[in-house]
Amino acid sequence: MRELDHTHDPGRRSWVESSVPGTDFPLQNLPLGVFRRVGQGEEWRAASRIGESVVDLLAMARGGLLGNWFTRRADLFVGPLNRLMGAGPTVASRLRRSLSEALDATGSVGRDARRRSPVFLHEASDVELRVPADVGDYTDFYASISHATNLGSMFRPDNPLLPNYKWVPIGYHGRASSIVVSGTDVRRPRGQVTVAPDGPPRFGPSERLDYEAELGFFVGRGNALGETIPIAAAQDNLFGVCLLNDWSARDVQAWEYQPLGPFLAKNFATTVSPWIVTWDALRPFRAPAYARGTADPTPLPYLYDEDDQATGGLAISLTVELRTARMHAEGLPPVQLSRARASDLYWTPAQLLAHHASNGCNLQPGDLLGSGTISGPTKESRGSLIELTWRGAEPLTLPTGETRRFLEDGDEVLLRGRCERDGFVAIGLGTCSGRVIGCDD
């Protein structure tokens, strides 16, 4: 693991007033996204976020506020973040240092930036955000052993965890075109559904619509077709992390998924949070890789790296909240359904990346890897409704008296992520939300 630097120093504060203690976005975070002001006909451009403010990086670069290097390379901040992602980890670290200095409450650079802040600082409520990169390919993994065991127990009670699980990071290709940014309504899909395992099916609205709480990892530089990314180099090819909701129609999935995996059950929408917390920002919040049991296999050499084993995990806690239409109408806050830890994932992000490229598959800047549903070993840490209600057999009762087996129209699902460690300023991933609307709404 590379050294922590002064950008992580807990004593540092920003001159941006909304950067108050407890915010997801203090000076120590500095996530990256893409924004434009609402209704101005503007082009999309790169931004950071601090407190309740959005920082226009293109304007800062053009104004010389990020240093000469970025003034020359202001093109990196035009449009989606793919070019910045492809510029590599040295550029990402340089940007973090420059931005941290400019937003620092002390020092002449920060004072100068503060004076010129009308040029680049916007209220978060005045801007719109998009999916931060053009995602060329989206891959979803299955890295939570508790989730895999839970699902396996339902579908294959005699054989919950398949023999390959502890050896090979299981993943599949998802749909890139239907990735949407937090806040986008999600239409309930129609599909072929059946209750009996052998059919016949009916075609109609999914009655078992679910969410899956995941992290998303954006690829940085990547690799050429036919080349690989060795496990020791994998960290340098990870740009950052977002929240990800892999909406799933369980009744469609159960009928269609054999033998080639999920397809229409999942490709109608995937929601991501707008702010990417960079790999640099996560440095204080690294954790050991999953503690395997003595009977579990050691990772094969192409997936084994001592540094990754020691610090390749992520100490991110992930919560799921639900707000029904009734809760919304009555002004009630969302209710928390679960809380899980990314450090419970069986595979580290670096292992997922190294595995993905191990056959020569080319990963490109802006490609997105989902962790798979993050569930822990306890019931309170189950990251999907199918797990929380055990396939609908144990409905949830909400504070309003409403019950849920699966999602109903009008339900809003909110994911939140948070990193905390003694001696460091906590940072957050913001919110990833989506509301279910009816088939014909």
Added chain:
Amino acid sequence: MRELDHTHDPGRRSWVESSVPGTDFPLQNLPLGVFRRVGQGEEWRAASRIGESVVDLLAMARGGLLGNWFTRRADLFVGPLNRLMGAGPTVASRLRRSLSEALDATGSVGRDARRRSPVFLHEASDVELRVPADVGDYTDFYASISHATNLGSMFRPDNPLLPNYKWVPIGYHGRASSIVVSGTDVRRPRGQVTVAPDGPPRFGPSERLDYEAELGFFVGRGNALGETIPIAAAQDNLFGVCLLNDWSARDVQAWEYQPLGPFLAKNFATTVSPWIVTWDALRPFRAPAYARGTADPTPLPYLYDEDDQATGGLAISLTVELRTARMHAEGLPPVQLSRARASDLYWTPAQLLAHHASNGCNLQPGDLLGSGTISGPTKESRGSLIELTWRGAEPLTLPTGETRRFLEDGDEVLLRGRCERDGFVAIGLGTCSGRVIGCDD
């Protein structure tokens, strides 16, 4: 089905001299691709192909040789074909008529074009070709019931064809980044492979590398997220067809594919032919949909259209040829391994498209749908080595005396496609070739 028009008239001939009887690319074909001249530092641009000549559509449009409409919209011919695909079927038909007239041996338009042909006509050997569109998402189906039955018999002898097969078009998302154009070498992948179903695996070169002979369907206009493409409108959203080789590492696949489907076994390379035969060009070569047995279910209403049932299939024959390194060194021609018919597919291309969008998944111009391996009911029509050698148990003996269970380094696989019907000029899809190179070559 729309009417045939004069562009299909068998009496028409082109002034392009290499457009000789028997060519894959007579005046009645006019496929579309993207080219640039070798070593000239040129931009990629749209082309057609006739005989041994490549037709620069951008130059024709700018020169007024395709009519005023295309002169104004010459931008449609810059770069990959996505914009042209998104312009819809009326524009595609208009282009076919204009181009057919310009290349016709009779008439003043053809005479004028012939005189000015140095501006837009190139020898095929002087140009390079690329994947004709930027493929946003690539989906591979499993539409051959014979292939599904063959594979099922090997992996689940007691249950070869799963209960869902005859109801739901099975498909999965593939990898867009590793789609390469015909002629690109394919590096043998490494991966986790195992002989025993329960492991443990070893990591190393795949020893069961295979091809899969498929057709690829390019999406035209597509649909917005949350909308659908009704089956009756599906034809108008299909732009054209190419040949597709879905390279597969069978030993990796067997170990990794449960429960989420194929991943690294297939995403290291997918080869497509450079010329897209348009939906218009295929009109004379339509066939009835698969003749279901009396015990088979009728397609559900969202997959049923009378016109599609009558003429939604494709009378395309697909052959696979193999040329080993030894055959190449000795100047021997490739040997034919199989010949299958696309009309044996259980689902029509329109059904695949309508199903894909039935849940609101957005399809975009240039998206690619693979048919899945096309096999027929006879041994001679099996479209992959795993089927031809029955998982390696029945090796093939080649004319050189060499044997093959799976592909070896230096083997070149060539797919060819051909459409023939009495009373019409036959057209072809050209060649889709790729040579296997070693892991470290």
